[in-house]
Amino acid sequence: MSHVFPRHTKSDLPFAVKGQGAYLYDHKGKQYLDASGGAAVSCLGHGDADVIAAIKAQADALAYAHTSFFTSHPAEELADKLVAAAPGDLDRVYLVSGGSEAVEAALKLARQYFIEIDQPERHRFVARRQSYHGNTLGALATGGNAWRREPFAPLMVQTSHIAPCYEYRGLVSGETQYDYGQRVANELEEELLRLGPETVIGFVVEPVVGATLGAVPAVNGYFKRIREICDRYGVLLILDEVMCGMGRTGTLFAHAFDGITADIVTIAKGLGAGYQPIGAMMCTSRIYDAIADGSGFFQHGHTYVGHPMACAAANVVMDKLIKCDLVQRCSTMGTSLQDALVQTFGQHSNIGDIRGRGLFIGLELVADRETKQPFAPDLAIHKLIKRQAFENGLACYPMGGTLDGKIGDHILLAPPFILEPEHIDEIVEKLSQTLKQVLGK
Ligand code: PLP
Numbered sequence: 001m002s003h004v005f006p007r008h009t010k011s012d013l014p015f016a017v018k019g020q021g022a023y024l025y026d027h028k029g030k031q032y033l034d035a036s037g038g039a040a041v042s043c044l045g046h047g048d049a050d051v052i053a054a055i056k057a058q059a060d061a062l063a064y065a066h067t068s069f070f071t072s073h074p075a076e077e078l079a080d081k082l083v084a085a086a087p088g089d090l091d092r093v094y095l096v097s098g099g100s101e102a103v104e105a106a107l108k109l110a111r112q113y114f115i116e117i118d119q120p121e122r123h124r125f126v127a128r129r130q131s132y133h134g135n136t137l138g139a140l141a142t143g144g145n146a147w148r149r150e151p152f153a154p155l156m157v158q159t160s161h162i163a164p165c166y167e168y169r170g171l172v173s174g175e176t177q178y179d180y181g182q183r184v185a186n187e188l189e190e191e192l193l194r195l196g197p198e199t200v201i202g203f204v205v206e207p208v209v210g211a212t213l214g215a216v217p218a219v220n221g222y223f224k225r226i227r228e229i230c231d232r233y234g235v236l237l238i239l240d241e242v243m244c245g246m247g248r249t250g251t252l253f254a255h256a257f258d259g260i261t262a263d264i265v266t267i268a269k270g271l272g273a274g275y276q277p278i279g280a281m282m283c284t285s286r287i288y289d290a291i292a293d294g295s296g297f298f299q300h301g302h303t304y305v306g307h308p309m310a311c312a313a314a315n316v317v318m319d320k321l322i323k324c325d326l327v328q329r330c331s332t333m334g335t336s337l338q339d340a341l342v343q344t345f346g347q348h349s350n351i352g353d354i355r356g357r358g359l360f361i362g363l364e365l366v367a368d369r370e371t372k373q374p375f376a377p378d379l380a381i382h383k384l385i386k387r388q389a390f391e392n393g394l395a396c397y398p399m400g401g402t403l404d405g406k407i408g409d410h411i412l413l414a415p416p417f418i419l420e421p422e423h424i425d426e427i428v429e430k431l432s433q434t435l436k437q438v439l440g441k
Contacts, residue, residue: 019046022416022423024395032390033415035427036397040210040243040360040414043270043330044320051275051316058312067306074311081318082282085252088261090282094298095306099242099268100134102279103204106264107138107157108300110202110236113287116294119198119234124158126191126235127204130405131164132211133240142204145212146405160195162187164209165218168353168364169372169403181222189229202236202263203229207254210243213402214362214410215355217249223258236263236287242279243360246270247321248414250331250358257357263287273317276310321417330417333424334358337413340428350439359417364402365409374408382409384438392437394430 006013014026022045024032034042044051058074065072079093094109096102107125114122127133129144140149141156144164149156163170163184171180192200203226209216230237239262244254248270251257255265264287268279291298304310321327338354338361345351345363352366365382367375375381382398389396402408411431415423435441 021045021047022419030393032393032395033423033426033430034395035413035415036395037270037414037416038274038395039269039397040248040412041269041272042274043246043248043326043417044273044275044317045416045418046274048273048275048316048320050320051273051313054312054316055275055309058309062308064304064307064309066303067301072306072308072311074308074315075306078280078311078314078318081315081322082267082280085318085322086265086282087253087256089284089286090262090265091285092283092288094281094283095311096268096279096281096302097277097304097307097310098279099266100136100139101302102242102266102268102281103134103139103142103240104136105281105300106204106238106240106266106283107142107201109281109283109287109291109298110238110264112299113236113290114201116290121199122201124160124195124200125202125204125238126188126195126200127159127161128164129161130166130212130402131161131204131206131209133204133206134242143212144405145401147401148405159204160191162191164213164216165222166209166213166216167219168216168355177219178221181219182225185222185225185229188226189232192229192233192235197233197235200233200235202238204238204240206240206244207258208244208249208357208360210360210412210414211397211399212405214364214399214412215357215360215414216362217355217357218258223255223260227260230263238262238264238266240266242266242268243414246317247327247330247417248358248360249356250327250334252321252327254357270321271314271317272310273313275317276307276313278307278310278314326417330358333417333419334361336421337361337415337419337424337427340424341413341431344428344432345435348435349441350435356413359413359415359419361413363411363413365398365411374403377407381438382411385409385411385434388437389430389434392430392434394427394434396427396431
């Protein structure tokens with residue numbers, strides 16, 4: 001009997017024993033094309049010799065030193081690289097061990113900032129429905145996914161939710177894309193006025209929505225309007241790039257595409273590329289200085305903050321993303337993959353929408369393409385597809401709850417940036433085979 005506590009307690013999972021390039025192998029030698037990079041993590045693919053060598057060298061030199069006593073060269077180097085690459089004036093970096101930790105740090109930093117500048121009445125957040133920001137209680141509170149939230153709702157910090165910018169289902173007939181974006185962005189202003197803007201700390205949002213909607217970018221102009229509203233009411237704009245950041249959407253920081261600046265940004269997943277658990281929260285000097293000039297102490301912390309081995313791995317990941325043009329490659333291969341998907345599934349009667357940016361691509365599954373009617377939730381189509389695709393040697397990331405957290409299905413693809421044209425063919429072929437087996441077409 002396995003004593004590991006699996007997520008699905010009734011599941012019977014194979015043992016993963018090896019990873020090489022775009023492939024994973026189980027204990028029976030079966031090969032799986034990693035078409036989702038786990039959960040949009042493995043941007044470099046598996047078995048990268050340079051990252052592994054950096055981890056080994058760092059382990060030999062120094063595995064760990066607590067950040068209340070020391071800083072370290074790998075942590076300083078990583079912070080320098082992130083600051084140099086980030087848009088706007090995000091020039092302070094808080095290094096943690098994953099996405100939820102990064103979001104928790106962001107929420108607490110934002111709250112503490114307002115205490116330091118003597119606005120303690122700011123105590124709540126606004127976020128969006130159909131969003132996911134992590135599973136710890138603060139991060140879960142900001143996430144708007146109904147299914148994930150409901151059991152834990154009584155334990156959560158105060159957050160209210162507005163509509164996401166979700167063109168496929170939100171745009172009404174006769175409305176331009178731009179007008180739609182302005183309309184949903186204006187919901188933020190309405191919500192702030194309803195709550196009393198002087199009580200709101202920040203607006204938490206993913207520049208490109210990942211797990212809950214399946215790679216949904218905002219329409220042109222949406223984020224500019226969001227930025228204006230935040231500025232007008234003194235609300236911090238907190239961008240969660242845990243999934244869509246680190247080059248995944250074709251720019252190192254996803255929000256660079258939207259031409260806006262953030263007050264706080266969270267990153268994780270691709271930063272360690274799966275080689276080490278690492279995340280980061282970045283903030284502007286304005287926020288940092290308020291604390292530095294005030295109490296002088298960020299009232300937060302974890303044992304593994306700034307872990308040297310994790311930072312050493314992330315330094316090589318960053319070098320590869322930037323110096324080896326992997327971000328550019330992600331953009332180019334993303335266009336090729338999306339074109340191939342549109343060519344094969346563009347007219348499929350159960351695929352309503354194919355969307356995304358870079359190698360962050362979603363396919364929305366529908367019972368009826370004309371009416372956009374979703375599948376009945378008890379069919380759990382996304383689960384059937386995930387299982388069958390895995391059986392066929394394709395690891396992809398189908399999820400449910402696209403419409404309201406409970407209804408609606410999509411498939412998320414987020415393969416490594418080292419993707420080759422033959423991998424694109426294999427993804428399309430195995431997905432096609434899977435849909436035929438599950439849907440009969
Ligand atoms: N934020 C976003 C946008 C995510 O997609 C996730 C995870 O999927 C998280 C936060 C939480 O990250 P982690 O699972 O590393 O805690």
